[in-house]
Amino acid sequence: MKDNNNLLTQTLADVEHVKVHGRTTGCLAPLTLFWTGSALELNLTGTELWVEIEADYDLYEPWICMEINGVPVSRQMVTGGRRWIPLFRGMSADKVKNIRVITEVQAMSGDPACLFQIHAVKYDGTCLPVQEQPYKIEFIGDSITSGEGAIGAKEEEDWLPVWFSAVQNYTAMTARSLNAEYRVISQSGWGVLTGWDNNPQMNIPQYYEQVCGLLAGERNEALGARTAYHFEAWQPDAVVVNLGTNDGGAFYSPGWRNPVSGEIHKQRLNEDGTFNSDDLAAFEQAACNFLIKLRQKNTHAHIVWAYGMLSIPMMPAIYRAVDAYVRLTGDRKVSVFQLPNMTEDTMGARSHPGVKAHEKAAEALTGYLKELLA
Known part of the structure; x- marks a missing residue:
C-alpha cells in the first residue's frame, strides 16, 4: 500500500529481503529484538x-x-508506544543504501516491561538482498560486553540505559574488522557461577540454551524469550567468552541471602586476602561445565575465553578451568586470550571501559581471531 508521498508500506513479514x-x-x-547488538x-x-x-x-x-552504510548517523531513546521514525529522506534514488537499526541496550532482566519491536517499513525504492558475511561470531559476557559505560563522561555514575552502547563496543568493532556477522549474549553484573553480589541465579550458563531466558514476565514468555534456541540455524565460527569479572568481584562483596530458603551464598576470602580454594574450585568447575555446553x-567453533579489561584476578582459575576441559575432552579448539586492561585514559562512564578501551580490546582480539579463523 502506498501513501500520499508515494511510499510503499509493508510489514516486515512481507518485505522480500530482511536480515535480522x-x-x-x-x-x-x-x-x-531482545539482546544488545540485535538489529x-x-x-x-x-x-x-x-x-x-x-x-x-x-x-x-x-x-x-541507526547506521547508513556502516556509519552511525543517529542515536535515540525510544519512549513508550508505537510510532513511525524516519531513517533517511532526500537521498539519491538509484544508490543502494545499507541500513541497520540496532538495539543499543542489553536485555533488561531487571525490567520485565522492557520491550522493543519493529512492525513495518515504508519506502519508495526497491529492497535488495543483504550480502552474507564470511564469518559468524558469538560474544558472551557481562557489563563489558553489554557496553556499559562505553558512552558517557567519567563522572557519570547513575545506572542508566543511556550509558550503554552496542556500537561503541569491542564486539561490534571486532566483527566489523573481521567482516563477520555477530550475536551477543550479555548481562551486567552476571558471571559464570555467580553475580557480582554472590547471587547464584545471576549466571549466564543456565540461560544459554534459551532465546533470552533471563527475561522475566508473562509478556516475555509469550514472545518466546524462554523457548529453546535453535543452534543449528546459526553456527558460529568463533565463540568469545568474556566472563569472570563479576565472579571475582563476588569475593569482595557481602553474602547474598536467598529470600525463600534463607540460605546465604558467599565467595570467601582467606584471612590473608587470597581466594578460598574451595570457592575457586567451584568457579573452575562451573567454567568447565560451560565449555562442555558451548561445545555441544x-x-x-573456536572457543576463546577472552578476559581482562577490568583487571585479571580470575585469570589463573580460568586457565585451570580451560586446561581441565581440554584434558577431559581432548578438544584443542579452546584457548584463553588476555584483553588489554582499561587505563585512566581509556575509562568511560561508571568506572567501566570507554570507547578507547573497547577499541584497544577489539584491535587485540581481531588479530588473535584472524589467526584462528585463517
Missing part, C-alpha cells in the same frame, strides 16, 4: 525510509542506533 541480527524466535510479525538490516534503493517501532518499559527505556551447541 541477534537471537530471536524467527517471528517477523512483529520482530522482537534489522536492509539493502534498498530510494530516497526515503521510515520504520514503525513499538517500545515499552517501567524502568529502563530502550535506546537504538557449537560443534565446529
